[in-house]
Amino acid sequence: MDCHQTKPLGNRPEGIKRILLMGNPNVGKSVIFNRLTGLDVVTANYTGTTVTYHEGLVRFQGNQALLIDVPGIYGLNAQSKAEEVAVEMLNSGADLIVCVLDATHLERNLHLAFDLQTYDIPTLYVLNLSDVAKRKGITIDVHLLSKYLNAPVFETVAVKNIGIDILKESLFKPHPVKPALKILDRHEKSQEITENVTQEHDVEIGFLERLSEWCIKPRTGIPILIIVLLAALGIIVGGGKGLRALILLPLVNNYYIPFMTNLIEGIIPESVFRNVLVGEFGVLIKVIEWPFALILPYVFLFYVVFSFLEDSGYLPRLGVLMDGIFRKIGLPGNNIIPFILGYGCAVPAILGTRASGSRRERIIVVSLISIAVPCTAQTGAFITLLGDRSIFALAFVYFISFLTILLAGLLLNRLLKGKSRPLILELPNLLMPDFKTLSKKIWIKMKHFIYEAQVPMFLGILLAAFLVETGMMNTIGTFLEPLVVGWLDLPKEASLSLILGVVRRELAVMPLLEMNLTTVQLITGSVVALFYLPCISVFVILVKEFKVKIALLIALSTFVLAFAMGGIVQILLNLVM
Amino acid sequence: MHLYAGKKHQKYILNDCPNDSLLNAIGVRNGLEVSVVTKQPIGGPIIIRVKKREIAIDKSLACLITAKAVN
Structure with a gap:
């Protein structure tokens, strides 16, 4: 049951827009990929599900673009196999990057966003898992985040197909290359942006949060x-x-x-x-x-x-x-x-x-x-x-x-x-799986x-x-x-x-x-x-x-x-x- | 004190984190406020909470992180 395609890197059909779908591990990239392309790559709620890359065509009003689901990475230091693949993908050229951000872990996700801005490639951002964020009492001002990042930000709940149509349409619009943000300290910058765009409300701890801790x-x-x-x-x-x-x-x-x-x-x-x-x-x-x-x-x-x-x-x-x-x-x-x-x-x-x-x-x-x-x-x-x-x-x-x-x-x-090697693992959100x-x-x-x-x-x-x-x-x-x-x-x-x-x-x-x-x-x-x-x-x-x-x-x-x-x-x- | 010696539900500020690329990428760095959720038996990891994220850190690595308790 070979569920993963392995093709030579840089495979690029002539005249078709090439889009890289990137982000931290387990932010829902493969679900977004499936929703945009209609394909069925394997998805799961843990890091490292995409161990190589997948590609598929996105079609919209007679146009088509090649979308590549790049393995999840935290940065571009090429220290793991996944990061090597991602860097190679970026170096082989792209017309657009779609950077997926996890609405529940925005601060950490912004580090990769800053890394990607150093490449002169137009980028747009997707704020996924916004339903889980709301459940946790996190509200994000998408317009303000868009101003900070100097690029469009789309809010999605990919597993429920929310926000996908608008995202798909925007893939075919022209997006200019924006200058990278001037950042002295990325930790400070990501903290500053997150604090300014996020509002956290006290919510009653739900059953899933309790269960997560019991587990x-x-x-x-x-x-x-x-x-x-x-x-x-x-x-x-x-x-x-x-x-x-x-x-x-x-x-x-x-x-x-x-x-x-x-x-x-x-x-x-x-x-x-x-x-x-x-x-x-x-x-x-x-x-x-x-x-x-x-x-x-x-x-x-x-x-x-x-x-x-x-x-x-x-x-x-x-x-x-x-x-x-x-x-x-x-x-x-x-x-x-x-x-x-x-x-x-x-x-x-x-x-x-x-x-x-x-x-x-x-x-x-x-x-x-x-x-x-x-x-x-x-x-x-x-x-x-x-x-x-x-x-x-x-x-x-x-x-x-x-x-x-x-x-x-x-x-x-x-x-x-x-x-x-020592274990360092960020635990994903505990979710009730979507039936569909x-x-x-x-x-x-x-x-x-x-x-x-x-x-x-x-x-x-x-x-x-x-x-x-x-x-x-x-x-x-x-x-x-x-x-x-x-x-x-x-x-x-x-x-x-x-x-x-x-x-x-x-x-x-x-x-x-x-x-x-x-x-x-x-x-x-x-x-x-x-x-x-x-x-x-x-x-x-x-x-x-x-x-x-x-x-x-x-x-x-x-x-x-x-x-x-x-x-x-x-x-x-x-x-x- | 090192982080692994931390008590459950107590908050700590990390003072000195080893230079580990994954630790760095995941956002565990000096000055971060964390709370200890639990420790796993027979040499398993410590689990800390950073805002609303839970992160498991190997015992060997957690012993190298120095931390200071805060109220």
Whole structure:
């Protein structure tokens, strides 16, 4: 699920106005970008969501302009990857800068505005999040701010599409280059402007402000975390089971499968080909049953919960709360965000680590995600496989995953040279996510899942049907017997999971559903699948981001760990059960 | 005293901040009035409030910031 475009810098179509959308991290640039271009780049309520840049066309009354969503930065010192990209963007030329200011944090945001004025590029300002500012008792005199900055200022609430039309129209009007403000001390100047344009009223502290403070205080934050986790589990596992049992399985089992089986049996006589289509691993049956009836409900509910948490601003608070524990594995606490992203899909999680600073931190996070964090599709497969047999079996597999993350993290922290950088994090406002934005985001993630999963899933199932129906699986099974039967104590046909697991992670689990396995065998198979190879898309991203050597090293570690842990778990469980 | 030794809900003026680019960019500088919101356990960060913003600062860094209590 590659959600981020990476194109060479300075790509500029002839004759089109080039506009840079800039601002501090987490001021709503990507939401404004989406509103102006009609595109759907990923947005979230924490810093570093845009790790590279996105570009799109803004159209207005027959005119068009190229808008570039530049990663959020605090200044132009080129000290981080994001700042390097921003400076390079500015140096490659632009016709207009749209500088987004956060109405709740104006003073700090003005520093970047001053930096941008040193470039001879016309600039206009957007004062976003003005609804949150009002809620906090902050009123800003937009006209006065405009006078101070010597440029137009537009007030917006981007998530609610307020003020966007006027902003869009102004992009196509001529804007002259204004001389930069004469500033001796930027801190003093930003303070002076903010004090003069801002009026703060005492407002009663609202529920969200109180909740924000409870989330970061250990005494209340830890119980809130437990409630959030239990609610998330209840919604994903309970809700997913409900959706499956009440809607999806009856539809597939009572209507789709009989219809498809009768149709094919009516057309094609008994043969290997017919069995490949509607037999034990019939591709026309499993390609609908596995992804849609068994996995999709969990993937959908995972993204509902995750997107809500992401847009609410809870995740950075969780990062702060967990910082002490994360330090033990060599990571600042805000790395919890790529981790949680990894429970959705490892690809955006790996790309998201670009915002996390040092290469050392990136390698630790990426290795741990690739080794022991199951993606949402694999989680769905685990719930289907284990949840129906025993919730303890499911909990046990996740316990093994957490334990491995902890041990591997401690080991990597010792092995890799260097130190983690200190945590400095500005907490975003805690918000009630906007329903429309949230629904769109979930819809985009589901579309990605369906597009990304369907072709590999189809090919994987086709391969399974072919191997089973032609008898080739028997030969492969005999070859792998010492490993699969001897060491893992699984039936010979479980070799199929190892073959399909190369394609996608959930495909290492799904074939086990079709076998009559004991609980210990289900757990063993799941542990092997949990650690087994990263899927093909993840491997490709690892190569792109870290070169072949590290990608191969990660793949080899997960492969060896899968069989080692599978065998050990099987032996131990058979001893006690 | 250093900022990490600060008491919850007490206001402080920062006297001497280390020269850290991110700290500087985020607006944590000498002369700033802050209040301590909370501290995280097992070596976690201190959280300070600057006007209506909440900022988490690593323990190691907060120990390098000197601050003076104000009423």
